[in-house]
Amino acid sequence: MTGLRSFAVSLAPVLVLIAMWEGVARSGLLTPFLLPAFSVVIGRIWEDLLSGSLASAMALTTARALSGFSIAAVLGVSLGIVMAVSGAMRWFFDPIVSVGFPTPKIAFLPIIVLWLGLNDASVVAITALSPFFIIAINSHAGASGVDKQLLWAARSLGSKPGELMREIILPAATPQILTGLQIALPTAMIATLVSEMLTGVGGLGGQLLDAQRYADSPGLFAGVVEIAFVGTVLIRGVAFGRRRLLCWHSEGRAGATA
Amino acid sequence: MNGLPATAAAEAAIEISGLNFEYETAGQQKVRALDGIELSIAKGEFVSILGPSGCGKSTLLYIVGGFVPFNQGSIIVEGRPLAGPGPDRGVVFQQFALFPWKTVQQNVLYGMEKQRVPKAERLERAARLIREVGLAGFEDSFPSQLSGGMRQRAAIARTLAVDPSILLMDEPFGALDAQTRSIMQEQLLEIWRSTGKTVLFVTHDVREAVYLSQRVVLMTKRPGRIKEIVDTDFEKGGEFAGGKRFDDTVEYIWNQVKAEIGASHG
Ligand SMILES: Nc1ncnc2c1ncn2[C@@H]1O[C@H](COP(=O)(O)OP(=O)(O)O)[C@@H](O)[C@H]1O
Numbered sequence: 142m143t144g145l146r147s148f149a150v151s152l153a154p155v156l157v158l159i160a161m162w163e164g165v166a167r168s169g170l171l172t173p174f175l176l177p178a179f180s181v182v183i184g185r186i187w188e189d190l191l192s193g194s195l196a197s198a199m200a201l202t203t204a205r206a207l208s209g210f211s212i213a214a215v216l217g218v219s220l221g222i223v224m225a226v227s228g229a230m231r232w233f234f235d236p237i238v239s240v241g242f243p244t245p246k247i248a249f250l251p252i253i254v255l256w257l258g259l260n261d262a263s264v265v266a267i268t269a270l271s272p273f274f275i276i277a278i279n280s281h282a283g284a285s286g287v288d289k290q291l292l293w294a295a296r297s298l299g300s301k302p303g304e305l306m307r308e309i310i311l312p313a314a315t316p317q318i319l320t321g322l323q324i325a326l327p328t329a330m331i332a333t334l335v336s337e338m339l340t341g342v343g344g345l346g347g348q349l350l351d352a353q354r355y356a357d358s359p360g361l362f363a364g365v366v367e368i369a370f371v372g373t374v375l376i377r378g379v380a381f382g383r384r385r386l387l388c389w390h391s392e393g394r395a396g397a398t399a
Numbered sequence: 400m401n402g403l404p405a406t407a408a409a410e411a412a413i414e415i416s417g418l419n420f421e422y423e424t425a426g427q428q429k430v431r432a433l434d435g436i437e438l439s440i441a442k443g444e445f446v447s448i449l450g451p452s453g454c455g456k457s458t459l460l461y462i463v464g465g466f467v468p469f470n471q472g473s474i475i476v477e478g479r480p481l482a483g484p485g486p487d488r489g490v491v492f493q494q495f496a497l498f499p500w501k502t503v504q505q506n507v508l509y510g511m512e513k514q515r516v517p518k519a520e521r522l523e524r525a526a527r528l529i530r531e532v533g534l535a536g537f538e539d540s541f542p543s544q545l546s547g548g549m550r551q552r553a554a555i556a557r558t559l560a561v562d563p564s565i566l567l568m569d570e571p572f573g574a575l576d577a578q579t580r581s582i583m584q585e586q587l588l589e590i591w592r593s594t595g596k597t598v599l600f601v602t603h604d605v606r607e608a609v610y611l612s613q614r615v616v617l618m619t620k621r622p623g624r625i626k627e628i629v630d631t632d633f634e635k636g637g638e639f640a641g642g643k644r645f646d647d648t649v650e651y652i653w654n655q656v657k658a659e660i661g662a663s664h665g
């Protein structure tokens with residue numbers, strides 16, 4: 142299968158990087174404390190896997206990342222579309238979004254912790270806040286950029302103005318809404334990890350913090366590998382969902398028939 | 400050669416009087432697109448609009464479609480003042496405006512769903528129209544999988560599906576090859592003769608305009624005014640075997656159009 146082969150080919154650079162890592166670590170150029178060998182790190186991940194601590198940390202972080210991201214998706218897409226449709230909403234929210242978008246959202250973490258405490262709720266809240274503006278901006282752009290002749294065509298075929306939102310605007314804006322979600326997902330994961338590290342409420346970020354505290358260098362490297370794994374899986378998942386949803390779009394297919 | 404509508408006394412399908420229109424553009428500038436349009440189209444009449452590109456043909460169609468609000472002049476459609484778009488006026492857009500997330504069949508079904516046509520009839524009518532425009536076998540294709548000509552035919556099928564009493568067609572055969580175009584022309588004439596629909600047809604093809612229509616409205620360059628209305632309601636043998644009167648009319652209109660294009664460079 143070409144799919145499998147191209148996957149193997151795309152994996153090659155990662156394997157080269159890992160081989161270099163292993164080589165440098167074994168050469169003795171750096172102490173094992175500064176750079177534990179990849180094989181040692183894998184051994185460490187294997188131990189965590191057997192003890193069950195890896196699964197529970199991954200599950201916790203993934204659950205926090207996805208619940209925060211889902212909240213951001215629902216609110217961000219809604220706000221973006223409402224802004225595209227209503228001049229009053231646009232007037233009100235445009236300046237707020239313009240200021241909110243470039244602000245590093247992690248700066249709000251102390252305030253959120255002050256309000257919600259050192260717990261899941263704070264992590265989920267900051268995870269929802271971080272990607273919110275990117276999602277809203279892309280949804281707004283998608284919904285306001287809908288070709289007006291599509292709306293005209295729908296009207297002259299007999300749809301009521303109130304039906305246009307669900308039947309025309311939303312599907313027409315879907316590619317750009319999904320682009321916004323894809324760009325926003327890493328932002329959400331950064332927020333989850335950083336807030337886990339800053340608040341010490343467990344998860345992969347909390348584990349990293351513990352490893353640092355106990356000068357456990359294999360633990361630090363194992364944490365990074367685990368985080369990279371979770372991140373890759375989530376992002377691939379969203380990309381897969383996009384292809385499924387956009388089967389009608391020319392980008393969603395390998396080759397269009399003439 | 401100034402012609403009058405064949406059925407001048409009959410009730411008008413579309414009555415446009417004193418229509419001026421300008422587009423507002425960025426920087427408060429205004430682009431005057433239509434100037435003093437007076438046009439009465441009888442029920443069941445086939446009228447073509449011909450003019451240099453940019454003269455406002457699409458704009459006129461959009462206004463009659465009810466999409467673009469105007470504030471100078473009046474338009475009466477089948478006895479009532481124009482108020483917004485509606486399924487009584489089917490529009491075929493120059494750029495097709497198919498719904499890209501729907502298949503050909505779903506596009507054709509959309510209007511009938513809005514009209515609450517019973518499901519069995521909906522499917523039957525969609526299948527027939529798709530077959531008639533030559534897209535059988537492409538029911539489940541998305542517009543992005545079709546060529547320009549196929550998209551255009553899908554858009555025509557979608558419009559015909561709601562059975563509008565007035566057809567507003569903006570260069571509907573522009574993306575078709577010569578052969579498909581002539582098949583589609585015959586089908587349109589057949590539909591027009593058998594259903595008595597009113598057709599307002601924009602084209603830049605003089606022979607097509609003369610062949611299809613009863614009157615040809617010639618427009619000036621922007622801002623579009625009506626330069627002349629030519630009566631083309633006579634027996635025609637065919638688009639390319641139309642006889643002396645046909646050829647003379649085509650030549651006469653050609654000269655008018657050339658003069659108009661020349662004037663835009665003067
Ligand atoms: N949305 C718009 N805003 C400003 N000017 C427009 C717009 N649409 C069309 N125009 C201008 O109005 C004129 C008439 O356009 P159009 O009706 O598309 O002409 P045609 O269909 O005859 O080629 C053109 O000069 C065009 O540039």
Ligand SMILES: [Mg+2]
Pocket residue numbers: 456457458493569
């Ligand atoms: Mg045009």
